[in-house]
Amino acid sequence: MATHYRGSEREQRALNLFIALTRSSDSLQKAALRKAPLPEGTTLSQFGILEALLHLGPLPQTVVAQKVLKTKGNISVVVSHLEDRGLVQRRRSKADRRQLVIELTSAGRELIAGYFPHMATGFAESAQVLSAEEQATLTTLCKKLGVGADSL
Amino acid sequence: MATHYRGSEREQRALNLFIALTRSSDSLQKAALRKAPLPEGTTLSQFGILEALLHLGPLPQTVVAQKVLKTKGNISVVVSHLEDRGLVQRRRSKADRRQLVIELTSAGRELIAGYFPHMATGFAESAQVLSAEEQATLTTLCKKLGVGADSL
DNA sequence: TTCTGATTGTTCAACGTTGAACTATTGCAT
DNA sequence: ATGCAATAGTTCAACGTTGAACAATCAGAA
Numbered sequence A, B: 001m002a003t004h005y006r007g008s009e010r011e012q013r014a015l016n017l018f019i020a021l022t023r024s025s026d027s028l029q030k031a032a033l034r035k036a037p038l039p040e041g042t043t044l045s046q047f048g049i050l051e052a053l054l055h056l057g058p059l060p061q062t063v064v065a066q067k068v069l070k071t072k073g074n075i076s077v078v079v080s081h082l083e084d085r086g087l088v089q090r091r092r093s094k095a096d097r098r099q100l101v102i103e104l105t106s107a108g109r110e111l112i113a114g115y116f117p118h119m120a121t122g123f124a125e126s127a128q129v130l131s132a133e134e135q136a137t138l139t140t141l142c143k144k145l146g147v148g149a150d151s152l
Numbered sequence C: 001t002t003c004t005g006a007t008t009g010t011t012c013a014a015c016g017t018t019g020a021a022c023t024a025t026t027g028c029a030t
Numbered sequence D: 001a002t003g004c005a006a007t008a009g010t011t012c013a014a015c016g017t018t019g020a021a022c023a024a025t026c027a028g029a030a
Helices: A009-035 A045-055 A061-068 A072-084 A108-128 A132-150 B009-035 B044-056 B061-066 B074-084 B106-127 B130-151
Strands: A088-092 A100-104 B089-094 B100-104
Touching: A009 B009, A009 B106, A009 B130, A045 A061, A045 A072, A045 A088, A045 A100, A045 A108, A061 A100, A072 A088, A100 A108, A100 B061, A108 B009, A108 B130, A132 B009, A132 B106, A132 B130, B009 B106, B044 B061, B044 B074, B044 B089, B044 B106, B061 B074, B061 B100, B074 B089, B074 B100, B074 B130, B100 B106
Parallel strands: none
Antiparallel strands: A088 A100, B089 B100
C-alpha cells in the first residue's frame, strides 16, 4: 500500500498521501457502482456528463469539459455518443454562435433522474465507514490540498 | 465544487466527499506532472508499471495489474508497448509456466530511476500546502475509507 | 472597418481501458 | 492417471482520452 521509494521523509509522506487518495477514491467509486450498476449501455463518462446537465441545466461544451475535468475533444466525442442514443441534444447558441449548448432530452432526463438517487445511496453507504465528522475533515483537507496544488 | 444534488444530508456529505477526493488527487497528480514532465514518449500508464517494477522488482503480469489497479488485458497491452520501446522484458517463469515475469531492462531501469526522484520532489512540493500532521490525517482517513469500501 | 488574437468545437492518430472469448497450464479431487 | 475447475496471458471490439491541427466565430485595437 505504501510507497517503496527511499527518499526523504517529506517525499515519502507526499507519495503515501497520493497513493491513499487515489486508491480511496477508486475504492469508493467501485463500491458505489457495485451497489448501483450503471444503466445498460451507459458508461461512466456518459454518466458524468448527464449528471452535470441534470444538476446544472443546459451547458456549452467548454463548461461541461471544466466540470468533468476532461478536454473539449473528449467532450465532443462523448456528447456525440449521447446524441446518438437520443439522451442529449445540441443547440447552437444565439448569443455566441460558436457555442453549442447541450441539453437533456426527456429520455435523457428520465434516465439520469431515475438512476442518480441509487448512486447517491451507494456512495452514502460506502462512506459510512467514516463518521460524519471524519467525512467533513477529509473533505476539508482535500479541498485545501486541491486548491493549493492548482495554484502552483 | 460541491454537488447540486438535493438528497439527504448523508448522501450530500458522501457525494461531496467523493468529489473532493477525486479532484484533489487529480490536482495533485497534475501539479506534480507540471513540475516533473514525463520522459518524452512515456505515458502515465507506462510510468505506473515501470515504477512498480523499480520498487518491487520483477513481477508476473497479474501482480502488476493488482498494483496499478488495472485489468490483466490492459497490462498485457501496455507491457507490449514497453517491450517495443526496449524498457522491459518478458521471461517465462519456470515454476509456473503460465506466468510471464516482467523485468526492467538496463535502459528501462535507467529511465525510471533517473525520472522518479523528480516526480517525488514534485509531489512533495505540491503537498506542502498541508502540514505534516494534516497529510498524515488525510492519509489515515483515506486508508480507512478505502479498506471499508472494499469490504462491501 | 479591418486586422489580429483568442475562443468554441470538430477531427484524427495514438494510446489507454474494459470485459468477454479464447488458449495454455496448473492443481486438485476422484 | 483422468478429468475438471481455476488461473495466467492474449486478443479484439467498443469506447474513452489526450494533444494537435483545423475551421468558424467573436472581440477588441488601430
